[in-house]
Amino acid sequence: QAWQALRSALPLPKMGLAAAIALIAGSTALFTIPSGLSHIGAALEASLRGIVVGMPDAPFAFPLLASLVYEPLFALFGLVGAYFVLNADPERTPLAERFIGRALIGWLIVAAAASLVYAGGTADHALWLTLPLAGLSAFAIVRALAPVQDRYWHVPIWAPYLHAILLVATLFIAGVNLIWVGRVTLSMMPELFPPLQQQDLMRALMIVLALALSVITFFLIGSTWGARAAWHGTGIGLLIFLGLYSFNAGWQAAVNKFDDPRELWHVNPSSRNLNLLVKTLETASLRATGAPTMAEIVVERAAIENNAPLRWALHKFPNHRYVDVLSSAVNAPIAIGVQPEPALGASYVGQRLATQSGWFLSTLQYWDTLSWLYNRQTRVMPQPSAHVIVWVRADIYGVEEVTPS
Numbered sequence: 001q002a003w004q005a006l007r008s009a010l011p012l013p014k015m016g017l018a019a020a021i022a023l024i025a026g027s028t029a030l031f032t033i034p035s036g037l038s039h040i041g042a043a044l045e046a047s048l049r050g051i052v053v054g055m056p057d058a059p060f061a062f063p064l065l066a067s068l069v070y071e072p073l074f075a076l077f078g079l080v081g082a083y084f085v086l087n088a089d090p091e092r093t094p095l096a097e098r099f100i101g102r103a104l105i106g107w108l109i110v111a112a113a114a115s116l117v118y119a120g121g122t123a124d125h126a127l128w129l130t131l132p133l134a135g136l137s138a139f140a141i142v143r144a145l146a147p148v149q150d151r152y153w154h155v156p157i158w159a160p161y162l163h164a165i166l167l168v169a170t171l172f173i174a175g176v177n178l179i180w181v182g183r184v185t186l187s188m189m190p191e192l193f194p195p196l197q198q199q200d201l202m203r204a205l206m207i208v209l210a211l212a213l214s215v216i217t218f219f220l221i222g223s224t225w226g227a228r229a230a231w232h233g234t235g236i237g238l239l240i241f242l243g244l245y246s247f248n249a250g251w252q253a254a255v256n257k258f259d260d261p262r263e264l265w266h267v268n269p270s271s272r273n274l275n276l277l278v279k280t281l282e283t284a285s286l287r288a289t290g291a292p293t294m295a296e297i298v299v300e301r302a303a304i305e306n307n308a309p310l311r312w313a314l315h316k317f318p319n320h321r322y323v324d325v326l327s328s329a330v331n332a333p334i335a336i337g338v339q340p341e342p343a344l345g346a347s348y349v350g351q352r353l354a355t356q357s358g359w360f361l362s363t364l365q366y367w368d369t370l371s372w373l374y375n376r377q378t379r380v381m382p383q384p385s386a387h388v389i390v391w392v393r394a395d396i397y398g399v400e401e402v403t404p405s
Contacts, residue, residue, distance in 0.1 A: 002376030050120020069143025073242035144235030153226035182370030300337035358385035
């Protein structure tokens with residue numbers, strides 16, 4: 001009855017109407033840009049197409065995999081929070097809190113199912129899972145940070161934090177040695193069990209000892225201040241350790257490895273050479289016209305097929321045009337194509353540049369996973385997946401004078 005009363009109290013029609021108005025008003029900048037409605041249509045069309053058409057080179061259940069790799073903190077604490085929500089005492093838990101918790105659980109179930117069956121899922125769609133997991137994590141994190149209340153033990157307020165520090169220290173010891181072992185196995189034959197040296201065996205032993213020490217610390221804290229204090233300290237320690245891991249993973253994806261296809265967030269990312277390509281076009285245009293973006297650029301259509309980075313790079317050059325093939329009729333200051341020796345109408349100097357790079361998760365060996373998770377180091381290196389050749393007329397490049405034909 002309480003749930004029915006709550007559902008009847010929600011003005012669902014008004015809420016839907018308000019959401020539609022907000023969506024339309026926001027996409028059109030308060031109705032000042034009518035073309036914004038076309039973006040809504042394009043987004044809906046892309047969403048519907050993704051039901052049957054998958055993203056090329058994307059792994060299975062991409063949103064779920066991305067959420068687990070980048071946010072293990074939310075995955076762990078979210079599941080624990082879901083347990084607390086489902087086992088909460090109805091008489092002591094506010095109705096609104098139970099409603100929000102169960103709604104987040106339902107959201108999480110639907111999101112997990114969608115990530116498995118939706119073919120067009122990308123890393124961005126990991127938010128389907130991250131948002132409900134973050135909400136459910138709050139239930140677990142609040143309990144972990146709350147003061148320990150035990151009828152049999154007097155627990156100092158600093159006791160769980162002391163346990164957390166000890167747990168983080170042991171996990172760091174295990175993690176550092178695990179990374180070292182991962183680097184060693186990365187340089188060995190995958191068909192054979194890695195023949196570890198004595199120092200490597202010692203590091204492997206340190207992993208076991210560090211994990212054993214963390215378990216011993218748990219029981220030591222439990223025997224001193226009770227099991228509740230030990231669980232609170234474990235929660236705080238895992239919160240710190242996994243939080244640092246998630247921060248490192250996000251920083252790597254956004255800053256250090258923004259163009260590395262081994263970074264799970266990026267599938268066929270733009271190469272750093274794209275900046276060199278744009279700089280080359282600007283320099284050649286400046287020499288030809290005195291303006292960095294006003295030179296005529298002739299682009300072979302084959303060069304822009306499945307090459308979104310090149311299309312993006314050309315958007316700032318208004319005088320570019322497309323041709324089916326680079327031929328002797330082309331005499332523009334700049335030409336872009338894919339053929340190594342096109343028959344152009346003048347003497348040109350060419351440079352081959354990669355605009356995209358690719359890597360497949362299926363090439364990852366099972367014991368190379370450690371190095372990949374920590375620093376995206378793999379046995380199989382990324383390879384360029386899209387090339388173009390930029391041709392600059394020789395007189396503009398400064399090699400020779402050219403008489404236009």
